[in-house]
Amino acid sequence: xxxxxxxxxxxxxxxxxxxxxxxxxxxxxxxxxxxxxxxxxxxxxxxxxxxxxxxxxxxxxxxxxxxxxxxxxxxxxxxxxxxxxxxxxxxxxxxxxxxxxxxxxxxxxxxxxxxxxxxxxxxxxxxxxxxxxxxxxxxxxxxxxxxxxxxxxxxxxxxxxxxxxxxxxxxxxxxxxxxxxxxxxxxxxxxxxxxxxxxxxxxxxxxxxxxxxxxxxxxxxxxxxxxxxxxxxxxxxxxxxxxxxxxxxxxxxxxxxxxxxxxxxxxxxxxxxxxxxxxxxxxxxxxxxxxxxxxxxxxxxxxxxxxxxxxxxxxxxxxxxxxxxxxxxxxxxxxxxxxxxxxxxxxxxxxxxxxxxxxxxxxxx
Amino acid sequence: xxxxxxxxxxxxxxxxxxxxxxxxxxxxxxxxxxxxxxxxxxxxxxxxxxxxxxxxxxxxxxxxxxxxxxxxxxxxxxxxxxxxxxxxxxxxxxxxxxxxxxxxxxxxxxxxxxxxxxxxxxxxxxxxxxxxxxxxxxxxxxxxxxxxxxxxxxxxxxxxxxxxxxxxxxxxxxxxxxxxxxxxxxxxxxxxxxxxxxxxxxxxxxxxxxxxxxxxxxxxxxxxxxxxxxxxxxxxxxxxxxxxxxxxxxxxxxxxxxxxxxxxxxxxxxxxxxxxxxxxxxxxxxxxxxxxxxxxxxxxxxxxxxxxxxxxxxxxxxxxxxxxxxxxxxxxxxxxxxxxxxxxxxxxxxxxxxxxxxxxxxxxxxxxxxxxxxxxxxxxxxxxxxxxxxxxxxxxxxxxxxxxxxxxxxxxxxxxxxxxxxxxxxxxxxxxxxxxxxxxxxxxxxxxxxxxxxxxxxxxxxxxxxxxxxxxxxxxxxxxxxxxxxxxxxxxxxxxxxxxxxxxxxxxxxxxxxxxxxxxxxxxxxxxxxxxxxxxxxxxxxxxxxxxxxxxxxxxxxxxxxxxxxxxxxxxxxxxxxxxxxxxxxxxxxx
Numbered sequence: 001x002x003x004x005x006x007x008x009x010x011x012x013x014x015x016x017x018x019x020x021x022x023x024x025x026x027x028x029x030x031x032x033x034x035x036x037x038x039x040x041x042x043x044x045x046x047x048x049x050x051x052x053x054x055x056x057x058x059x060x061x062x063x064x065x066x067x068x069x070x071x072x073x074x075x076x077x078x079x080x081x082x083x084x085x086x087x088x089x090x091x092x093x094x095x096x097x098x099x100x101x102x103x104x105x106x107x108x109x110x111x112x113x114x115x116x117x118x119x120x121x122x123x124x125x126x127x128x129x130x131x132x133x134x135x136x137x138x139x140x141x142x143x144x145x146x147x148x149x150x151x152x153x154x155x156x157x158x159x160x161x162x163x164x165x166x167x168x169x170x171x172x173x174x175x176x177x178x179x180x181x182x183x184x185x186x187x188x189x190x191x192x193x194x195x196x197x198x199x200x201x202x203x204x205x206x207x208x209x210x211x212x213x214x215x216x217x218x219x220x221x222x223x224x225x226x227x228x229x230x231x232x233x234x235x236x237x238x239x240x241x242x243x244x245x246x247x248x249x250x251x252x253x254x255x256x257x258x259x260x261x262x263x264x265x266x267x268x269x270x271x272x273x274x275x276x277x278x279x280x281x282x283x284x285x286x287x288x289x290x291x292x293x294x295x296x297x298x299x300x301x302x303x304x305x306x307x308x309x310x311x312x313x314x315x316x317x318x319x320x321x322x323x324x325x326x327x328x329x330x331x332x333x334x335x336x337x338x339x340x341x342x343x344x345x346x347x348x349x350x351x352x353x354x355x356x357x358x359x360x361x362x363x364x365x
Numbered sequence: 366x367x368x369x370x371x372x373x374x375x376x377x378x379x380x381x382x383x384x385x386x387x388x389x390x391x392x393x394x395x396x397x398x399x400x401x402x403x404x405x406x407x408x409x410x411x412x413x414x415x416x417x418x419x420x421x422x423x424x425x426x427x428x429x430x431x432x433x434x435x436x437x438x439x440x441x442x443x444x445x446x447x448x449x450x451x452x453x454x455x456x457x458x459x460x461x462x463x464x465x466x467x468x469x470x471x472x473x474x475x476x477x478x479x480x481x482x483x484x485x486x487x488x489x490x491x492x493x494x495x496x497x498x499x500x501x502x503x504x505x506x507x508x509x510x511x512x513x514x515x516x517x518x519x520x521x522x523x524x525x526x527x528x529x530x531x532x533x534x535x536x537x538x539x540x541x542x543x544x545x546x547x548x549x550x551x552x553x554x555x556x557x558x559x560x561x562x563x564x565x566x567x568x569x570x571x572x573x574x575x576x577x578x579x580x581x582x583x584x585x586x587x588x589x590x591x592x593x594x595x596x597x598x599x600x601x602x603x604x605x606x607x608x609x610x611x612x613x614x615x616x617x618x619x620x621x622x623x624x625x626x627x628x629x630x631x632x633x634x635x636x637x638x639x640x641x642x643x644x645x646x647x648x649x650x651x652x653x654x655x656x657x658x659x660x661x662x663x664x665x666x667x668x669x670x671x672x673x674x675x676x677x678x679x680x681x682x683x684x685x686x687x688x689x690x691x692x693x694x695x696x697x698x699x700x701x702x703x704x705x706x707x708x709x710x711x712x713x714x715x716x717x718x719x720x721x722x723x724x725x726x727x728x729x730x731x732x733x734x735x736x737x738x739x740x741x742x743x744x745x746x747x748x749x750x751x752x753x754x755x756x757x758x759x760x761x762x763x764x765x766x767x768x769x770x771x772x773x774x775x776x777x778x779x780x781x782x783x784x785x786x787x788x789x790x791x792x793x794x795x796x797x798x799x800x801x802x803x804x805x806x807x808x809x810x811x812x813x814x815x816x817x818x819x820x821x822x823x824x825x826x827x828x829x830x831x832x833x834x835x836x837x838x839x840x841x842x843x844x845x846x847x848x849x850x851x852x853x854x855x856x857x858x859x860x861x862x863x864x865x866x867x868x869x870x871x872x873x874x875x876x877x878x879x880x881x882x883x884x885x886x887x888x889x890x891x892x893x894x895x896x897x898x899x900x901x902x903x904x905x906x907x908x909x910x911x912x913x914x915x916x917x918x919x920x921x922x923x924x925x926x927x928x929x930x931x932x933x934x935x936x937x938x939x940x941x942x943x944x945x946x947x948x949x950x951x952x953x954x955x956x
Contacts, residue, residue, distance in 0.1 A: 070755045146936065150943040155663050155754055159889045160936060166886050167932040170925045285886065289762050296759060324696050326774060333766030340760040341749055 009304060013217065020051070021210035025203050041199045046318065048206040048274045050311045051213050055267035057294045057306035058216055059260040064292065065300035066224060067256050068236030069153070073143075073161035074264045075288040076168050077136035081265030082272040082282065083172075084135055086185035087119060088128030089196075089273060093189045105187065106180045116178050125192060132269040133262050140261030141254065148250040148257075153239070162285055172280035184279025191273050202274065209270045213307070216263055220303055223259075232256060293336050299346025308347050402480070405432030409439075410478050413447065413459045413501055424510050428517030428546065436518045437461075438477055443511045448498040450474055452483050453491070462495045470494060517546045525556045532559065533594065536566025539573050558794075565592045572598055572616075577609040584612065588619035591626040591797065599623070626797070633798045635919045636912060641804035643911025644811035645869055647904060650888040650895075651818055652862030654903045655855060657892055661754050662747055662856065665761040667888070668881020669768035670860045673738050674731035674867025675876045676772060679781050680710070681730055685723040688712030691775050721786040728868050735864025738768075739857040747856060748849065751838075765881075772878040780877040789872060807869050814865065819900055821858075831855050887914075890935050896945025905946055910935075 024047065028039040056078050063069045090104045099108040103115060121127045143164060152160060175181035194201045223229050234242045235249050243249050272278045281287075290313075298309020313332075320328045339346060345353070408430065412423035427435050441447050441461055449457050460474035460483060471492035474483040485491035503511060519531030532550075535543045544567060551563045564586065571583035572595075580602075587595050602608055603616040653667050664670075683689035692707030715723070742764055750757035789803040822828035833841040834851045842848045863881075870880065891910055895902030910931060917927030942948075 064755075070758070143936075146940055150940045152939060152943055155657075155661075155758060156893060156939075156943075158755065158758060159663070159893055160939070163886060163890060163932050163935065167929045171929055174923075174925055289759070292759060293763075326770070327696065329766045329770040333763040333770070336763035336766075337746060337760050340756050340763070341746065344756070 051209040052271040054307040054310040057310040059263040061295045061306040070158040072288045073165040076165040077261040077264035078268035079283040081132045081268030082278040084131035085269040086278045087122040089188040136261040136265035140258045144254045144257040169283045186277040299348035305348045405430045428514045447501045529562045532562040536569040630797045639912030639915030643908035647907035648866040650891040652859035656859035663758045666765040668885040670863035671867040671881040674864030675871040677731035677734045678727040678871040681727040685715045731864045731868040732861045736861035739860025743856040780875045783871040896947040899947035902947035
């Protein structure tokens with residue numbers, strides 16, 4: 001039975017992967033504009049954004065659904081990854097900026113005499129890529145070490161991660177923090193020599209995001225199947241028992257926290273070139289909570305759930321903010337309350353619920 | 366040793382009585398004015414008609430009269446706007462023309478002698494053409510005498526604030542001829558603030574004296590008075606090459622001592638603002654601490670309960686004024702009609718003291734509104750989530766989104782204006798530190814609320830039930846405590862406290878749909894630092910965080926950096942005391 005459902009899940013995910021990574025980009029590239037099957041450049045860009053969110057949602061779920069750590073700071077790691085790549089993209093603009101200077105526009109505007117020292121190595125794409133992974137990892141390591149060492153958990157952990165994100169958000173809003181203040185980094189032109197404004201580059205980025213999503217899915221699926229994954233879930237269910245059985249739960253939690261920070265950071269790095277801007281509002285406290293909503297709506301404690309949730313909620317958002325701009329927050333809030341109260345398993349639990357319901361109806365007869 | 370000019374209690378009572386009289390219509394003040402103007406008017410007429418030294422002497426006497434009319438007439442005189450006309454009896458009298466002219470370009474004339482309109486032969490109000498009338502001249506010497514008299518008049522103005530600013534102005538001019546006037550006033554002055562300003566001004570003028578001994582004395586006086594306004598004069602004196610060496614040294618020392626006083630004033634001002642911010646934070650957090658600490662529900666919608674309280678104030682204010690109404694159109698249609706609803710409360714058009722008292726009605730109402738809102742949220746949502754703490758956090762966030770948007774739809778996305786009642790405006794000073802009444806009020810009320818909450822929790826049967834349910838819900842239930850009802854009331858009470866906080870915030874900060882958001886992260890921090898369920902901890906943490914925030918802002922010169930440091934410190938603090946300042950001891954591993 002278990003194997004059966006696992007096999008079904010694999011089949012569905014493989015099918016989705018073929019559609020998302022293979023078919024949709026082909027439809028965008030090779031069908032004529034205006035035809036029924038054509039996917040517009042705008043849509044591809046939008047889907048790319050959704051996929052980045054889906055990766056972020058997986059990182060939230062790995063913490064919340066599998067380890068019982070509700071982190072309200074995943075958007076911070078997401079933004080840090082985004083800023084790291086954004087810095088590289090900023091330097092790649094070269095003299096094409098508004099002020100035709102080697103310095104990024106905002107630095108000219110704020111009167112910097114030269115490039116700050118910590119910006120210089122970001123000229124190299126590989127350095128920036130390493131930063132995308134290492135900066136979130138380092139912050140998560142330090143914060144996680146301090147938090148887990150003093151056994152902060154549950155609601156306290158949620159509040160503290162929120163405070164950390166809030167502090168970082170305030171910091172990035174400052175102009176003298178050398179990351180562009182509230183305007184952030186924007187107006188990117190090139191990535192690895194490719195023009196970011198062309199449809200082909202955007203399509204490639206979309207494909208890369210799709211691959212990242214399914215690679216993350218695969219990695220997480222492998223991870224939770226290992227003994228490590230079992231301990232992880234045991235921590236979620238009864239941490240003290242695991243601790244008394246001789247497992248250093250703090251180390252387990254620290255490891256998973258760092259892994260999730262890296263996943264979020266990479267997702268952020270792919271998000272920035274597709275959206276074309278990164279600013280501190282990405283790490284506002286609301287954004288992290290929204291990411292938690294995606295997971296809850298999709299179904300936490302599963303790996304497909306967050307993906308479905310992220311895509312569903314964001315598609316709903318795209319539609320509702322256009323159709324009923326005033327009511328969007330009410331829709332989101334109500335949806336969330338509804339899911340928490342009546343559908344704790346999220347969307348993925350619906351088929352199970354339905355079959356249970358059918359079974360319960362059949363029994364008395 | 367410093368002597369602080371502390372206003373006496375009697376002085377306070379008098380000021381309060383004056384406020385009352387002024388608010389009740391101000392008739393009294395006007396009639397006393399009329400009575401006092403008689404002698405001043407005859408002096409004025411005398412001065413206008415006299416010549417030479419006699420004129421100067423009369424002007425000098427006018428300077429002490431404190432008359433409002435004298436100030437008006439003298440101002441007009443120095444501008445050449447006092448005229449001579451013939452009255453019905455054929456006498457030449459000095460008048461002021463009213464500004465308004467009729468169609469023929471003529472206007473009525475106000476007699477300076479008695480303040481009535483000049484009548485013509487038939488006893489009607491006579492009209493004159495100002496361009497035909499002769500004005501009373503004033504030569505240079507006279508004009509400067511008039512100006513001096515005007516300054517002196519300001520010194521004897523019945524309003525102490527006016528007198529004070531006149532003294533400061535005379536002192537800042539540093540002209541020696543004012544010294545006798547200032548000293549004369551000082552001999553009569555009763556108000557301690559004005560006395561101080563006068564003394565400061567005299568010393569400030571004495572700084573320009575040619576006699577080093579006088580200068581030394583003035584410097585000593587200024588240093589003694591901590592004259593913050595004279596620090597530039599002292600620095601100039603110290604730097605000027607012509608200054609006597611010893612005098613320069615004394616001036617430098619005095620400037621340094623005044624500077625340290627300024628720093629001291631700033632520090633205490635900052636601490637006061639910090640404490641008042643802390644007490645708002647305290648009221649905000651107390652509700653949160655009760656729901657969180659005692660029930661394990663972290664209420665993300667707490668910030669919106671604050672907004673509910675503040676908007677209640679806004680509605681009450683409008684009901685006391687012209688009324689309140691709103692209309693809401695939803696983007697749906699039903700049966701061809703747009704779905705919309707609205708409500709309207711007629712105003713009672715209160716004025717004066719009654720209108721000013723709206724805030725007293727608003728305080729309990731904002732508690733009640735938030736209490737009811739909390740009750741509804743608890744019944745609809747929270748009651749299902751007592752055993753799922755993380756989910757309750759998320760569900761209340763959903764509630765917060767919905768409430769925020771509803772407020773935005775009803776009241777608009779912009780901030781609304783809540784006027785402070787006049788008795789909360791203004792301030793008093795203690796040793797140069799400014800204490801705003803509204804902040805003092807907030808601090809006093811926060812103390813009341815803390816004591817009230819403490820009494821409720823420890824001395825009443827309801828409090829006993831709340832504590833019983835907190836410690837062990839199942840056991841309390843077995844003993845016959847109706848836990849659902851206790852839960853309901855506790856959550857509603859916590860929300861009500863947030864509503865109260867909102868009422869205070871409406872007096873100090875902006876009122877907008879997302880106003881609660883700016884306090885919510887701070888109040889979470891307070892709960893975490895203070896320790897769950899401990900009122901003492903909440904009080905210490907709220908005041909500590911509030912004050913640290915303000916002081917760091919002042920020291921670092923940047924609000925953001927201060928906040929970041931506070932947040933960083935809190936994270937490190939929890940390494941040392943993970944359970945917060947005051948933890949309840951328990952043998953339970955998971956609590």
